[in-house]
Amino acid sequence: MSYDKKMYPCTCxxxxxxxxxxxxxxxxxxxxxxxxxxxHSKPRFQKRY
Structure with a gap:
């Protein structure tokens, strides 16, 4: 089995x-x-004190 994902070219x-x-x-x-x-990513979790 091959798990290679198709990659798409882009410009940042x-x-x-x-x-x-x-x-x-x-x-x-x-x-x-x-x-x-x-x-640009949102934090996945925040610490609560």
Whole structure:
């Protein structure tokens, strides 16, 4: 069995670098490279004190 995902070429909406993503990018939504994605991701959880 092969679990290779189809990769789609894209241009990072933040830095303009050419990259690839495992989904088909939509023209109306921004796409980020691996380096820029953490700057735009929401935190998965918040610590409660």
């Amino acid at each position: 909406s933040d830095c303009g670098k050419a990259s690839e993503v495992p989904f088909e990018p939509k023209p109306d939504r921004p796409v980020y490279c691996r380096e820029c994605l953490p700057k």
